[in-house]
Amino acid sequence: MANAIVARIEELGGWTDRLSLKRHDFLIRPGTVEKNIYYVEEGTLRVIMEDNGEEHTIRFGYKGTLFTALDSFISGKPTVYGIQAIKKSELLVMKKKDFLDIIAEDKALADVYRIQMEQLVLQQMERETDLLTASPQDRYDRVMKRSPHLFQEIPSKYIASYLRMTPETLSRLKKS
Secondary structure: OHHHHHHHHHHOOOOOEEEEEOOOOEEEOOOOOOOEEEEEEEOOEEEEEEEOOEEEEEEEEOOOOEEOOHHHHHHOOOOOOEEEEOOOEEEEEEEHHHHHHHHHHOHHHHHHHHHHHHHHHHHHHHHHHHHHOOOHHHHHHHHHHHOOOHHHHOOHHHHHHHOOOOHHHHHHHHHO
């Protein structure tokens, strides 16, 4: 579905720039106001939040996905999240205003965007359930069933953070 948006934006000349990130580079830091939307052509990103000096992985972005600091993109206020490259990443960049203008003018694209946002809400609800699930085994099983590709693309230490467990606990669960 993101590919339909990307292709249509390409037709309309909306992508204004390309951005390369090295491993561990930040795309967005907490406190920044997000003014762009990105399409991940290559690589992997993670959304992180820091709490009392501890870093928590909230979400991942992969090749073929639209990505942004959504809280700030929607509200126009500074984000509480950071977005960091896990792997070398290549991104297409589009200004928020240009993106919103295109969505407003193209009904088909607006419909695809609406569907993507609805899917994102459902994914966030799944994530909330994951976070409220007490058992590390159950959290692991839920994510393994929903997103098995995660375990091929993402280093274990980031998956462990995402699952709210230590890397050692994740290792034991993967072996069982």
